[in-house]
Amino acid sequence: MIRVFGRLRKFFAARPDGAGQAPPHPENRQHNIFEAAAVYVSACAEDDERRSDEAAGWVSPEALSFGVNELACRALIALARERDESPHSVARTLLGLPAA
Incomplete structure (x- = not known):
C-alpha cells in the first residue's frame, strides 16, 4: 500500500503540466512591472536601498x-485633483521649480 502512494506521489510530481505540484514559493514567483515600480519607488522614498535593489531585479x-x-x-494626477491644481503646476511645485 505504501508503494502505491509513493508511486502516485512521484507520478503527480513528474507531470509535465505541473499538476500535482506545490505552488511556487512566494520569493520565486514572477513580479509584474507595476508591482516592481511600486516597491522600487516606495523603497526609494523610505531610503531602503536593499529593497529598491531587490525590486529593480524583478523586471528589466x-x-x-x-x-x-x-x-x-x-500619482501626479491624483495629487493635482486633490489640490484642485493642474498637473503641470503640481509637478513644478514638487520639484521646487518656480511657477511658469
Missing part, C-alpha cells in the same frame, strides 16, 4: 522605467 530596466513613469503620472 526598461520595464521598471515604464512602471515608474506610469506610477509618477498616476
